[in-house]
Amino acid sequence: MLSFLRIENIALINSIEAEFGPGLNLLTGETGSGKSIIVDSLAALTGERVSTDLIKEGERSARIEGVFSINGTREVRQIFEEAGVELESGSEAEIVIRRDLSLAGKNRVFVNDQLVAAAFLKKIGPLLVDIHGQGDQASLFEPSSQLAMLDHFAQTGSLRENAAVCYAEWRSVCEELKTLKSDEAEKLQLVDILRFQVDEIRRADLRSGESDELEDEKRRLNNIEKLSLLSSQAFSLLYEMDGSAVSTLGQAVDRIRQLGEYDDRFKDYFEGLDAATAVLEDVSITLRNYQNNLEFSPERLEAIESRLAEIARVTRKYGGTVETAIEHHARSEARLSNIETAELREKELNTELARRRKSYLDAAAALNEKRRAAAGRFVKQIETNFKDVALEKARFEVRIDNGDDESRFGPDGSDRVEFFFTANPGESPKPMAKVASGGEASRLMLILKSVSNQQNGSKTSVFDEIDAGIGGRVAEAVGMKLKRLAAAQQVLCVTHQAQVASKADHHFVVEKSMGKRSTSITIRQLDDAERIEEIARMLAGEKITDAARENAREMIASAGKR
Incomplete structure (x- = not known):
């Protein structure tokens, strides 16, 4: 209050x-x-x-x-x-x-x-x-306002809240599905492209550093005669010919060892000279084996050139280097996985959507049941009040139309509520917006509000x-x-x-x-006297007469007796 x-x-x-x-x-x-x-x-x-x-x-x-x-x-x-x-x-x-x-x-x-x-x-x-x-009389004719009045009378608050939550959850899944399904043709085309690229790079079997290794091998094959000559000459100079480096170094080492027997200063070089001798002998063995294994293979050279061409072809398409091509392969695989995951997510969402739809329909059905149960009592109370406002012959109906078409879904349920009214005997009730006059609308508003608000006396x-x-x-x-x-x-x-x-x-x-x-x-x-004067003014206008005052007294007295 x-x-x-x-x-x-x-x-x-x-x-x-x-x-x-x-x-x-x-x-x-x-x-x-x-x-x-x-x-x-x-x-x-x-x-x-x-x-x-x-x-x-x-x-x-x-x-x-x-x-x-x-x-x-x-x-x-x-x-x-x-x-x-x-x-x-x-x-x-x-x-x-x-x-x-x-x-x-x-x-x-x-x-x-x-x-x-x-x-x-x-x-x-x-x-x-x-x-x-x-x-506000205009809002009386709006179905949304009529629904709110019926719900207020029926005290559907908790059911409406549940329906609103279920509706929001259903809409959320709908929106996610809509996003996933958007540009479906474009997505399918992208899947084909990504799968082709992933397969092409995978078949190329690229390995970081492979091109350098192949280029080195190609260079050796193209210079096989020169490599044979150089390795032969080097082996001869180091080991094979008279006065070779190994032989000459061996003789020098022998002389230095003898010097060391008489002068300790030369002993400090023994270890280094032994290492140098070992290195020369090792290089000599490597050169001999290298020369013996040198063999020109046209087939191998052709295979190397073919492989290098394949690497160059693939890397040109995917960034210019083996590393960028490998990175592109990883990214494409990830994108493909995401799309395939999205397809799986779409299946999950369709299942979720069916579940959310059922939850919403159950909530809407409970709301519909409560509204229908209350509608009869609401109509009875409205019609009982008609005689109080000089609408004794009027008829009133509440029509509730329900359906499970998704276009009808909303946070307040799937019902369409509309009030029908006629003030004239013999006429069928029609939507209030079409038949209620201004004076009737005012009285209807008073009755509807008084009935729908009767649960809250404070x-x-x-x-x-x-x-x-x-x-x-x-x-x-x-x-x-x-x-x-x-x-x-x-x-x-x-x-x-x-x-x-x-x-x-x-x-x-x-x-x-x-x-x-x-x-x-x-x-x-x-006060009482002022009330009489004010009501007399309302009756008579600016010039208040004694008759108007007497009429005002009678009206106040009559109201007090009722």
Whole structure:
């Protein structure tokens, strides 16, 4: 329940305060006096966006503050606990919401003097206040709004949440599959190319350093005669001919050993000379074996040239070197593996998609079952209320169309809900958008909201000119309906109808005063005498007659007896 409202520096308002009570709180006043500004300010406390344009001209900041009391609202308490915002313990608690606006853009929200995010206010605001503005009748004709009303009545909250989760999971798998399947022809072409490249490089059996080895061998084969001559000459000079290097070195070593017997200085060279002799002998043996094994092979030379040509052909296609070709092979294999893995992933996703689809359909079916079970009770209560607003002969239907076509899937299930209505006996109900007049739409809105919200008696319902377009007997009926609704929950209503105003438990008048340099808006609660005068004004206009005052007294007295 809204117990207190303060507005500072909003539009034409300097500063106003109002204390509201339980039951029916009525706001009246001349057209343009600022009643809707008060409703818009209250909407700001429920999380609605507020433009800095609302700040009063000449001021740098503005403030809207409301005090609410809740009674056993578990959902509100849970939101406070999750956000870490303090809330009084016990069955009843007070919530103070404040919005500070600034031309500098520093717009802040406080709940119980604790700074909170605007998202927090959007969560708790609608649980405290339900506002029906002057343009809300149009939303009454939207199937999405009608679905929300039925769900609110049926209390499908947990089922809707489950359906939304299942829908999101199903959509996620759908999107991943869509990505995998995109450009399927291009992907198949890429697979063919990659497989060809991988096979070609694998068949080439490339090895780092092989080209250098083959070039060396090719060079030897092309110079076989020169190599034979050089190795023969070297062997002869080192070992074979008279006075060969090995023989000459051996003689020199023998002489130096003899010198060492007489002079120790030469002994230091013995080890090095022995090593030199061993090296010459080893080289000589190598040269002899090398010469003996030299053989020219045209077949081997042809094979080398063929292999070098193959290596050159493959490396030209894949980077210019054996190393880059080997790297390309590794990358292509990895890409091919990824694509083949993607194909496997696609199979897995198709299986997952079927599972997620079934989960969603099960959730949607549970939601559909609950809606259908509630629809009959909803219709019965709506039609029971028709006589309260002078629609005694009207008929009302809720039609629920369900299907498993994926085009119907959504976070709220796969149902299409639409309300059908007729005010005339003998006529079949038709979609409300096609048959409800302005006055009928207002009354339907009142009934639908009162029935769908009946589970939450701690919420404040706000109606901004719900009685627009009606008068006389119908206005009287709407006033009594608001009165009965206010017996179960707090109602705040802006009205221009005297019949409605006469039913108030708390009557406020909003007035606009125009000075020479400024205009201001005020609000005040009326006492009994002031109520009579205000309702008489609503009946008679500017010139209030005694007859109008007497009529006002009778209307107030009559409302009090009912």
